[in-house]
Amino acid sequence: MTNDTPPSLSAAAQLLARDKAAVSTAVGRYNEIVFARGEGSYVYDVDGKRYVDLAAGIATNAVGHCHPRVVEAIVDQAKTLLHAGTPVGYTGPYVEMLEALKSTLPAPLSNGKGMLLNSGGEAVEAALKMARTMTKRPMVLAFTGSFHGRPQGALAATGSSSNYRKGMSALLTGVTHVPYPDCGSCAFGHGPRAPENCCGVWKNMIQMTLDKLVHPDDLAAIIVEPIAGEGGYIVPPPDFLKTLREFCDKTGALLISDEVQTGLGRTGNWWGFEGSGAVPDIIAFGKAVGGGLPLGGIMATKPLGERWPSGSHGSTFGGNPVSCRAGVETIRVMRDENLLANATAMGAHLVARLEAERATQPMIGAVRGKGLMVAADLVTPEGKPLDPKAFKKVLADIAANGVILTKCGAASLRFAPALNITRELIDDALGQVFDVLAEQ
Ligand SMILES: Cc1ncc(COP(=O)(O)O)c(C=O)c1O
The missing domain is CATH 3.40.640.10 (Type I PLP-dependent aspartate aminotransferase-like (Major domain))
Structure with missing residues (x-):
């Protein structure tokens, strides 16, 4: 392993530089976050920043990160x-x-x-x-x-x-x-x-x-x-x-x-x-x-x-x-932990919160999904899907605000959190997401 990146860079920046040198460009990433550890619906990057993880490894970590059992x-x-x-x-x-x-x-x-x-x-x-x-x-x-x-x-x-x-x-x-x-x-x-x-x-x-x-x-x-x-x-x-x-x-x-x-x-x-x-x-x-x-x-x-x-x-x-x-x-x-029922209840809550925000936030287009498989389209003032560059910036701003999301479809925010996520955490994370949309 070689590591000739300047030591003054953050741990994440150093890793990103090394990744660039070693990893094929075919490997695509939604976010520029370097993950260090996870606990429940939280993940931490190598510089200690905490995020609410609404991606869950793309609909994968059903019971959250590192469930003790x-x-x-x-x-x-x-x-x-x-x-x-x-x-x-x-x-x-x-x-x-x-x-x-x-x-x-x-x-x-x-x-x-x-x-x-x-x-x-x-x-x-x-x-x-x-x-x-x-x-x-x-x-x-x-x-x-x-x-x-x-x-x-x-x-x-x-x-x-x-x-x-x-x-x-x-x-x-x-x-x-x-x-x-x-x-x-x-x-x-x-x-x-x-x-x-x-x-x-x-x-x-x-x-x-x-x-x-x-x-x-x-x-x-x-x-x-x-x-x-x-x-x-x-x-x-x-x-x-x-x-x-x-x-x-x-x-x-x-x-x-x-x-x-x-x-x-x-x-x-x-x-x-x-x-x-x-x-x-x-x-x-x-x-x-x-x-x-x-x-x-x-x-x-x-x-x-x-x-x-x-x-x-x-x-x-x-x-x-x-x-x-x-x-x-x-x-x-x-x-x-009765997680099927939680997925249904939390999914309905997530959709209701997104629909409510949509009433005053024109960037949110259609909202859809079932259980904790929920998407919200991001649209231009003309109602067209946000272009890929603009969408990427929104995802990056959301991550900078402490929430991890990915994309699906043409320009939809993909919500696929752990199935044991709580209402409080959904509300917290959505607050951060909505703040970012308000600033675009
Ligand atoms: C419906 C569906 N089928 C197949 C795959 C491929 O799975 P994997 O990436 O584990 O090969 C995916 C991955 O996102 C998927 O969503």
Whole structure:
């Protein structure tokens, strides 16, 4: 390691300079903060400044930073067995993790069979591979506006920005896209309106795709986010997943719910598809399930899970015992601390506070979300999305004022705090955010 940066710089500035020299420009960051430690919904930078963390590692730290019970489980497992290798043999934590996840799922997934991996992107890869192998069909239907990760298979389904696909498009095959039903900004020119009053043209688009582009016998799966995350926390019309389920049942395709961001309590239910009237054949999960450590995977109905040929997919580290212990303890904490109910109540409070501020703050456009998955559009006086440079400045000013947020959609503040955040902390943080907006 070399460190020839001037010692007069702050610890953060020194680290940023070293980062610039060592880290590829492909690694993007929303904020210029150098994290040192975290506790609950607070994080501290290397210079000791405290922030309220409303990003939670992008919807990941469900029970906050360094929850004592999760840390204890990690330490205990780290002293016992760090890694044995999933392809080498069996471990208790791997099985316990899948059992814990099954206990959160409705039938038939509660009786399903899964696989553990390391990340959301890998989970999506596995789901797509399983669907293609089991149906012996090549094609997948996905939605523009959706984000499914950046490994090449998952990237083929990702449709939230052509930036992710730049230079790769010709290799991203086997997926056809139709617009995600975003009633705030309807692709068919019928917005803005409430999702309940959706024009429904997206259904015609799917039917047209099946009639003209992809023969129903070639369709392996429809992959969908129950709420579009990266795409702007877009809540679809109430009949969305149910209609997709019907298309799948008619064609023999599988329904894959990408629960990487919506999963494990974020929406106030364990899983984003709950309450939709449809149960998917496969869910892909990641982010929160590892309790802050890398963990992802899939759960599929039993007939799929038990017939997927041995060796079809796998990973050396997938289902690492330390990550699994952290994940199992996270689920226990969520039950003991009643965090699904807290996500619902705090989410409603957050939306109400943002809506109230919107009445007098013209920079706030539409506010939407479910549970603690909430977005607020930032708009110009003409009602257009704030441009990327101006948005970046707002995020930086909010961070300077002690609150960490990220972006989703074109120019939306993304609120995805820990599910155990309190009303007081939300009020405190929003006060800081609103002060910044008032000064723009
Ligand atoms: C819905 C969804 N799917 C997949 C992914 C990819 O997950 P990872 O970054 O862990 O690969 C993400 C990440 O943001 C996501 O939000």
